Amino acid sequence: MKKSVVKYRFTVNAVDIVIFTIRENELQVLLLKMQKPLFKKAWAAPGGLVRPQESLEKAAARILAEKTGLTGLYLEQLYTFGRVDRDPFGRVVSTAYFALLPVGQAVLTVGLAWFMAAKLPVLAYDHKEIIAAAVSRLRAKLAYTNIVYALMPKEFVLSDLQKTYEVILGRALDKRNFRKKILALKLLKTTARLTAGEAHRPAVLFRFIDQQPKAVQIL
Amino acid sequence: MKKSVVKYRFTVNAVDIVIFTIRENELQVLLLKMQKPLFKKAWAAPGGLVRPQESLEKAAARILAEKTGLTGLYLEQLYTFGRVDRDPFGRVVSTAYFALLPVGQAVLTVGLAWFMAAKLPVLAYDHKEIIAAAVSRLRAKLAYTNIVYALMPKEFVLSDLQKTYEVILGRALDKRNFRKKILALKLLKTTARLTAGEAHRPAVLFRFIDQQPKAVQIL
DNA sequence: GCAAAAGTGTTACGAATACACCCATGC
DNA sequence: GCATGGGTGTATTCGTAACACTTTTGC
Numbered sequence: 001m002k003k004s005v006v007k008y009r010f011t012v013n014a015v016d017i018v019i020f021t022i023r024e025n026e027l028q029v030l031l032l033k034m035q036k037p038l039f040k041k042a043w044a045a046p047g048g049l050v051r052p053q054e055s056l057e058k059a060a061a062r063i064l065a066e067k068t069g070l071t072g073l074y075l076e077q078l079y080t081f082g083r084v085d086r087d088p089f090g091r092v093v094s095t096a097y098f099a100l101l102p103v104g105q106a107v108l109t110v111g112l113a114w115f116m117a118a119k120l121p122v123l124a125y126d127h128k129e130i131i132a133a134a135v136s137r138l139r140a141k142l143a144y145t146n147i148v149y150a151l152m153p154k155e156f157v158l159s160d161l162q163k164t165y166e167v168i169l170g171r172a173l174d175k176r177n178f179r180k181k182i183l184a185l186k187l188l189k190t191t192a193r194l195t196a197g198e199a200h201r202p203a204v205l206f207r208f209i210d211q212q213p214k215a216v217q218i219l
Numbered sequence: 220m221k222k223s224v225v226k227y228r229f230t231v232n233a234v235d236i237v238i239f240t241i242r243e244n245e246l247q248v249l250l251l252k253m254q255k256p257l258f259k260k261a262w263a264a265p266g267g268l269v270r271p272q273e274s275l276e277k278a279a280a281r282i283l284a285e286k287t288g289l290t291g292l293y294l295e296q297l298y299t300f301g302r303v304d305r306d307p308f309g310r311v312v313s314t315a316y317f318a319l320l321p322v323g324q325a326v327l328t329v330g331l332a333w334f335m336a337a338k339l340p341v342l343a344y345d346h347k348e349i350i351a352a353a354v355s356r357l358r359a360k361l362a363y364t365n366i367v368y369a370l371m372p373k374e375f376v377l378s379d380l381q382k383t384y385e386v387i388l389g390r391a392l393d394k395r396n397f398r399k400k401i402l403a404l405k406l407l408k409t410t411a412r413l414t415a416g417e418a419h420r421p422a423v424l425f426r427f428i429d430q431q432p433k434a435v436q437i438l
Numbered sequence: 439g440c441a442a443a444a445g446t447g448t449t450a451c452g453a454a455t456a457c458a459c460c461c462a463t464g465c
Numbered sequence: 466g467c468a469t470g471g472g473t474g475t476a477t478t479c480g481t482a483a484c485a486c487t488t489t490t491g492c
Binding site (some may be wrong): 054 | 226227228229230231232269271272273274275276278296298299301302303310312314
């Protein structure tokens with residue numbers, strides 16, 4: 001708890017976006033290499049200032065697009081971080097959002113890199129805390145909503161869906177019970193197509209019936 | 220969806236506080252009579268501007284104390300409301316908090332009144348939406364945390380605790396099952412004291428063992 | 439034929455639910 | 466003695482968890 005010596009005259013609003021995906025069998029977060037003097041070696045979740053004429057949601061979507069080129073992702077407000085000394089450059093109140101990127105979608109912007117959520121680099125500001133809050137929200141929501149849909153590609157195989165759960169929750173699930181449960185919820189529909197070309201039995205491809213977030217008891 | 224015509228130059232930060240208690244067998248909310256021209260007949264959750272030198276949490280506690288005289292309540296950040304046109308007087312981003320007041324504690328400040336959460340008066344700004352979000356958060360948290368402690372007096376009878384749940388959840392609970400469940404969780408300890416002076420069998424008084432919020436599956 | 443993942447049912451256990459009567463007090 | 470809420474146990478149902486083998490493909 002360091003006390004701020006600076007006397008701020010204004011408060012500015014920012015948004016920061018924690019972008020998740022599943023890569024290499026891990027939950028990963030997209031971070032931006034900092035350039036500012038005080039944080040030369042640090043990384044941060046992409047963020048920026050809210051414009052006076054735009055809502056927080058719009059600001060989050062705009063900044064996400066500007067910094068990463070990504071649009072149309074699932075975006076949800078997480079929490080607002082308002083410690084006085086959280087930014088050494090001024091009094092910045094930041095509303096954090098988290099975004100979910102379907103697996104297998106590439107991000108090519110320079111200065112951005114993926115990190116395992118469990119093994120983060122040195123982070124600027126209070127972004128360690130922000131990302132920790134995002135991870136625990138994501139875990140919680142996975143259990144009682146259908147938002148996994150936002151992490152999956154359009155068509156996928158049940159074992160990939162199960163893997164996604166396992167990676168985020170950090171524990172193994174029983175294959176038969178998982179299938180029973182997820183199919184009983186009627187969130188998925190089978191497509192006619194099967195996987196092919198792999199050295200094992202082909203698998204049925206599924207899709208989510210609807211891509212709207214809703215509450216369902218999954219785990 | 221009305222578009223704002225005003226071109227705001229600055230964004231200011233506010234906090235609004237939804238204060239809950241149980242009164243008259245109902246979940247009630249403490250509201251303040253508005254004075255401003257545009258909202259002459261409306262009520263609003265107490266709120267105010269965040270000072271540049273104080274955190275959001277501090278601002279919420281300060282404003283709660285200033286407007287109602289209440290201190291030491293359970294306070295939790297709810298959500299940040301950032302629509303551009305949510306306040307006709309300027310661009311105000313408001314971080315909403317909710318507070319829980321133990322039953323039977325009086326509030327005497329003028330201009331404040333209690334309303335049933337299910338039957339609210341005309342509300343200023345987007346406070347209808349804010350209160351709705353607070354009610355649903357409260358319901359959800361009741362089921363998987365021990366925060367009821369913040370709504371109960373120091374010592375209470377099991378049937379009062381059950382009544383609190385019933386009123387907030389809006390459904391009846393089975394007495395025997397409720398007692399079994401709540402006692403099994405070891406959140407309560409019995410006091411030596413009993414109720415007296417009522418026209419029925421005396422009841423054992425209980426207390427919460429700890430008054431820290433923690434996650435437990437209650438319902 | 440071997441490796442690799444897909445697909446499939448049943449049993450056992452524990453938690454949640456439903457349910458009714460006697461008890462202690464004030465008036 | 467009657468009205469009022471306090472206090473208690475059991476049987477049933479339902480959901481969760483545990484568990485192993487056969488199938489289809491590529492190489």
